[in-house]
């Protein structure tokens with residue numbers, strides 16, 4: 001293999017596991033070059049990725065002069081006032097998960113259904129083709145996150161503008177990205193203050209109230225950081241997964257027909273589309289080796305290396321998944337790592353699953369003949385965010 005290998009890999013072919021990922025596991029670790037020009041080590045095998053997610057020798061703190069940067073300014077990923085490693089992280093995360101309960105997620109299911117129905121009504125009234133991203137994939141998770149966090153209806157448009165600016169890593173010039181970031185933080189500070197004054201049933205109010213057994217609470221800074229983190233992590237990931245996952249399904253009419261014949265397949269189909277992880281690389285799961293780490297095959301990750309835990313490669317590891325390159329919407333044993341693992345395991349996984357299931361089923365029921373309006377091979381990615389979903393997904397019916 002040529003060195004350096006650029007990462008993220010090219011998304012080719014667009015609707016399948018990328019070619020570059022197919023034979024990656026021949027080596028346990030691959031040296032890559034990131035868009036920032038910084039080198040990193042990509043861990044490729046399921047067994048290693050899983051165990052390293054929980055390995056205390058890998059730190060999530062990349063606010064270090066010799067650590068690789070995820071984005072050029074790296075602000076969000078290296079807040080000097082936040083310790084992202086256990087035990088400090090475990091304490092804060094425990095408070096957050098206490099507030100983000102299973103019943104809170106379930107209570108959002110009818111809300112998500114209502115939002116999806118309204119979005120599909122609007123979609124049906126539009127001239128075809130319609131861009132699925134604009135019609136459904138992006139508005140749904142943003143509405144759900146606003147609902148979860150208690151953003152008043154009249155402020156959603158402003159919130160979306162601020163979040164989109166925040167996520168425009170390359171689309172906007174740096175001063176504008178910085179302005180959007182400051183604007184978002186200021187907006188969220190105002191939101192938090194309004195929830196202090198008038199608490200509601202929302203998650204921000206719950207985060208303000210939440211205490212652990214010893215009466216510990218989130219500090220003001222932690223509250224702002226996590227509210228922002230939830231909004232960002234909850235919105236664009238789910239949106240990109242819903243867009244890319246649906247595009248894959250629509251490209252495979254046979255699978256759509258299979259689901260139509262048995263709607264109970266929706267949860268396993270959604271899980272399998274998550275396993276494929278074609279909506280984003282794993283660049284967000286960057287770690288820093290605080291000491292030498294020897295992997296099971298004897299490969300050594302040197303102290304001071306930046307490490308990317310490549311879920312997209314682990315998810316197609318032949319040692320773990322039968323026929324890993326086959327999209328099997330009936331797959332039962334599907335312990336993919338698209339939500340990570342260990343102390344940073346995605347706190348919103350159930351919320352994401354719920355939305356993906358509700359939206360996929362409603363879309364296929366509402367438009368029995370829905371299909372891509374352009375050949376799947378022609379879909380292109382807009383690499384202007386942390387996620388790299390398709391810039392546009394034209395559909396017709």
Ligand code: HEM
Pocket residue numbers: 060093229230231233234235237238241284285286337338339340341343344345346347348349351352
């Ligand atoms: C398909 C949708 C989603 C995917 C693929 C996804 C993926 C991930 C991954 C891989 C991580 C681990 C990061 C790491 O180890 O460094 C993570 C963490 C996180 N996710 Fe998600 N996520 C999704 C949806 C959501 C939603 C809906 C929310 C909000 C409700 C959310 C909130 C978070 C937060 C706050 C963390 C940090 C947890 C921690 O550091 O302890 N995510 N997510």
